[in-house]
Amino acid sequence: xxxxASPAAPARPIARGLRFGGIAIAAIVLYTVALWLALPIFSxxxxxxxxxxxxxxxxxxxxxxxxxxxxxxxxxxxxxxIELINFAHGDVFMIGAFVSVIFIGGIMGQTGxxxxxxxxxxxxxxxxxxxxxxxxLLNVSIERLVYRPLRNAPRLAPLITAIGVSFILQxxxxxxxxxxxxxxxxxxxxxxxLELGGASISVLSIFIFVLALTLMIGLQVFISRxxxxxxxxxxxxxxxxxxxxxxxxxxxxxxxxxxxxxxAAAAGLIWGLRFGYVRQDLGxxxxxxAFTSAVLGGIGNITGAAIGGFVIGFIENFASSLGFSxxxxxLVFMVLTLxxxxxxxxxxxxxxxxxx
Amino acid sequence: xxxxxxxxxxxxxxxxxxxxxxxxxxxxxxHRSLTIVVAMAITTALMYVLPGLPPLSIVQGxxxxxxxxxxxxxxxxxxMGLNVVIGMAGLLDLGYAAFFAIGAYAYAYSxxxxxxxxxxxxxxxxxxxxxAGIFGILLGAPTLxxxxxxxxxxxxxxxxxxxxxxxxxxxxxxxTNGIGGIYxxxxxxxxxxxxxxxxxxxxxxMVVIVTITMILLYRLxxxxxxxxxxxxxxxxxxxxxxxxxxxxxxxxxxSLGATTSGLAGVFNASKLTIVxxxxxxxxxxxxVLAMVILGxxxxxxxxxxxxxxxxxxxxxxLKSINGIIETLGIPAFDLGPVHVNLAKVPFSDYQYxxxxxxxVLMMLLRxxxxxxxxxxxxxxxxxxxxxxxxxxxxxxxxxxxxxxxGDAGGTx
Numbered sequence: 005x006x007x008x009a010s011p012a013a014p015a016r017p018i019a020r021g022l023r024f025g026g027i028a029i030a031a032i033v034l035y036t037v038a039l040w041l042a043l044p045i046f047s048x049x050x051x052x053x054x055x056x057x058x059x060x061x062x063x064x065x066x067x068x069x070x071x072x073x074x075x076x077x078x079x080x081x082x083x084x085x086i087e088l089i090n091f092a093h094g095d096v097f098m099i100g101a102f103v104s105v106i107f108i109g110g111i112m113g114q115t116g117x118x119x120x121x122x123x124x125x126x127x128x129x130x131x132x133x134x135x136x137x138x139x140x141l142l143n144v145s146i147e148r149l150v151y152r153p154l155r156n157a158p159r160l161a162p163l164i165t166a167i168g169v170s171f172i173l174q175x176x177x178x179x180x181x182x183x184x185x186x187x188x189x190x191x192x193x194x195x196x197x198l199e200l201g202g203a204s205i206s207v208l209s210i211f212i213f214v215l216a217l218t219l220m221i222g223l224q225v226f227i228s229r230x231x232x233x234x235x236x237x238x239x240x241x242x243x244x245x246x247x248x249x250x251x252x253x254x255x256x257x258x259x260x261x262x263x264x265x266x267x268a269a270a271a272g273l274i275w276g277l278r279f280g281y282v283r284q285d286l287g288x289x290x291x292x293x294a295f296t297s298a299v300l301g302g303i304g305n306i307t308g309a310a311i312g313g314f315v316i317g318f319i320e321n322f323a324s325s326l327g328f329s330x331x332x333x334x335l336v337f338m339v340l341t342l343x344x345x346x347x348x349x350x351x352x353x354x355x356x357x358x359x360x
Numbered sequence: 361x362x363x364x365x366x367x368x369x370x371x372x373x374x375x376x377x378x379x380x381x382x383x384x385x386x387x388x389x390x391h392r393s394l395t396i397v398v399a400m401a402i403t404t405a406l407m408y409v410l411p412g413l414p415p416l417s418i419v420q421g422x423x424x425x426x427x428x429x430x431x432x433x434x435x436x437x438x439x440m441g442l443n444v445v446i447g448m449a450g451l452l453d454l455g456y457a458a459f460f461a462i463g464a465y466a467y468a469y470s471x472x473x474x475x476x477x478x479x480x481x482x483x484x485x486x487x488x489x490x491x492a493g494i495f496g497i498l499l500g501a502p503t504l505x506x507x508x509x510x511x512x513x514x515x516x517x518x519x520x521x522x523x524x525x526x527x528x529x530x531x532x533x534x535x536t537n538g539i540g541g542i543y544x545x546x547x548x549x550x551x552x553x554x555x556x557x558x559x560x561x562x563x564x565x566m567v568v569i570v571t572i573t574m575i576l577l578y579r580l581x582x583x584x585x586x587x588x589x590x591x592x593x594x595x596x597x598x599x600x601x602x603x604x605x606x607x608x609x610x611x612x613x614x615s616l617g618a619t620t621s622g623l624a625g626v627f628n629a630s631k632l633t634i635v636x637x638x639x640x641x642x643x644x645x646x647x648v649l650a651m652v653i654l655g656x657x658x659x660x661x662x663x664x665x666x667x668x669x670x671x672x673x674x675x676x677x678l679k680s681i682n683g684i685i686e687t688l689g690i691p692a693f694d695l696g697p698v699h700v701n702l703a704k705v706p707f708s709d710y711q712y713x714x715x716x717x718x719x720v721l722m723m724l725l726r727x728x729x730x731x732x733x734x735x736x737x738x739x740x741x742x743x744x745x746x747x748x749x750x751x752x753x754x755x756x757x758x759x760x761x762x763x764x765x766g767d768a769g770g771t772x
Contacts, residue, residue: 089509091516150720158740161723163452163512164653168719171646175713288642292520295513330528337517344510345502 017228035318036062039325046326056203061325067209067278069317070216074271075294076301076309077223078143078264084240084304085260086155091166092146094291095173096265100139100272101282102177105188107134108276117193127191131273136266143265144258152254170287177284185283188276212274219270220310223263227306232259240304289333293320296340302350311352392582393575400571407563420676427559430631432671433566434624439651439667440573440660441620446649447658447736448581449613450593451504452512455519456648459618461640462495463488463625465526468539468635481545485569485626492622496615504610511614519645523637538636545630554630562631569627570664573620577660580616589613594739643712647674650715653722656729658736665731678708 036058043054075097082090108114108131118124146169154162196207227233238246239256247253275290276282297316301308316336323332343350388395410416411425420428438460445453466488470479503514526533533539544554551561580586588609591599600606629635647670655666685703692701722729728737 089513150724153724157727159508160450160452161727161740163509165720165723167454167646167649168716168723171712171716172720175716179710179713292517333524334521337521340514340517341502344506344514348506348510
């Protein structure tokens with residue numbers, strides 16, 4: 005497990021990656037089987053009908069989990085570095101969703117599915133290249149303008165500020181875009197399907213999963229292999245000591261916000277492609293779920309946050325597949341409560357040693 | 361703090377007004393409860409008379425003013441309760457509206473055609489408050505063992521979940537429609553019946569509730585518990601080392617905040633006669649937070665005034681501002697390429713944006729609020745006097761901070 009504060013890059017990354025991938029695949033298969041067994045109990049489906057549904061829902065869970073995981077990474081990195089719950093992060097994701105809609109719908113003028121693969125690649129790649137730097141810089145400027153002056157203030161001050169920033173972002177979006185759903189162009193054709201075991205799996209879901217995984221591996225490599233990544237890990241471990249060793253605090257913290265913002269922007273783009281709408285209060289709910297993911301994985305722990313995101317995706321999908329989608333938020337909250345009661349350091353975190 | 365202020369010793373140069381003010385302050389410090397009663401009586405008298413006089417009477421009629429004063433009282437209560445959690449104990453509660461909702465639904469179940477019950481109002485104030493307080497304990501007990509940040513996120517989640525639960529359990533709560541037709545309080549001796557046409561009764565009841573709450577909170581603030589909250593807020597480790605049970609003390613603050621919120625909920629339900637999940641969204645918690653921050657964390661009367669002013673700005677000023685602009689005849693103008701017509705700007709849509717900006721600016725520029733509590737102000741500004749990386753020394757230097765000798769002396 006790579007914690008942001010872990011001392012060194014893991015040894016033999018390929019072997020670890022393979023073992024980790026094996027466990028992940030086992031978990032996914034386990035989920036499919038669990039859903040397959042549970043579906044006939046809660047719905048009129050027979051066991052045979054339930055199997056393809058279970059596969060489809062598993063893929064859905066992976067794509068929604070990918071969104072939560074990408075947002076959760078931003079929470080966990082910021083918390084790892086400056087121990088701040090950045091309440092505004094969910095809303096940064098929401099702004100990211102809006103900006104990607106502006107790029108695809110406004111600048112490129114697309115409204116519907118694009119069957120032409122090269123154009124699609126240009127559209128999605130362009131949206132990523134357009135949105136990620138903008139949102140990354142937005143996040144950096146938030147840090148620069150409001151969090152940095154409060155870095156040594158009592159804990160309550162930056163937390164309250166973060167809530168304030170969250171509300172500012174939400175209401176700016178409200179004033180600019182109005183309330184209610186704004187449609188997002190679903191340029192990725194929803195009709196594209198793969199047949200697998202009688203189930204038709206949407207290519208979009210696979211694409212989302214692969215994109216998210218690529219970004220996460222990229223982040224992992226950046227943090228564990230590069231000089232700047234090492235500076236981030238050092239700062240997370242001990243800010244003062246890192247500073248004494250010549251690590252530029254401000255630069256490292258800004259970098260953390262930049263990376264977090266960029267991942268949130270990617271999540272925003274994915275949201276638009278997947279759900280076809282954006283709304284100003286999107287960030288609040290997703291932010292809460294992503295934060296729960298980060299806590300579940302052990303806050304400050306990067307791999308943990310990513311896994312936590314997928315676990316929350318699975319939990320939510322399980323509830324909605326069985327017809328309890330109204331209760332999915334409640335369920336996620338219960339997960340948060342239980343984790344905090346029984347294992348506050350999260351599934352993969354180290355004991356924080358900071359319990360009162 | 362009562363004993364800490366040295367007796368006033370006027371020098372010959374001081375004029376008599378200053379002497380009088382000093383004597384008044386000493387008297388109010390040594391008879392705080394009496395002072396609150398007198399101050400509230402004067403305020404109430406002003407609030408009774410002023411709506412009939414020009415500047416206020418132009419905006420709306422007296423009864424509407426009393427009505428809005430009573431509603432403002434709900435927020436004053438909420439803000440005073442949240443102040444215990446944030447200002448006194450230094451915990452961030454972002455799901456405050458949840459307890460407000462619990463109090464309101466408790467009253468709805470005890471006084472509505474939906475539940476076929478009609479219980480008396482005054483006892484229900486206590487019951488509703490107690491129910492909310494119990495939920496506060498249930499939520500706080502597991503969370504308060506952890507770092508303060510987790511409380512913020514747990515309460516945020518709780519505040520989000522409670523309306524969802526009330527919405528989803530439609531068999532028991534009528535879902536979105538909420539529970540309507542809640543009975544108004546039975547007539548109280550000397551006041552007569554409660555009805556929508558006589559908001560004055562609600563206003564008087566609210567004044568009494570606020571006065572009593574304020575007296576209790578001031579007494580609590582000056583008590584051993586209040587000092588324990590101070591200590592925890594300033595340095596939890598040091599407080600624990602000095603024999604304070606930090607978990608129970610924090611839990612007490614948190615559940616006391618919840619209790620006050622529940623009390624406000626009962627009153628609000630009895631006044632609105634309907635409760636529904638959409639009355640208790642996160643915006644309510646956020647509004648109360650903004651009131652506490654603006655008023656000045658830790659300062660009870662400051663927070664109360666902050667809540668009152670913010671509420672009236674929100675419901676009266678922002679709504680009538682377009683009318684005022686139209687009356688004043690400010691013409692539309694062009695600001696570069698943007699055409700600005702102030703009379704058409706939907707100012708009340710911007711209220712949460714304004715709160716957000718206010719919150720951030722206050723934290724950056726004046727974290728102690730508009731009416732600061734002395735001790736809180738020193739704490740919040742202490743970091744400015746030290747360079748980065750000297751946090752270890754900050755706690756040790758607290759007592760030596762310039763000006764710290766004033767109010768802080770003798771309380772710890």
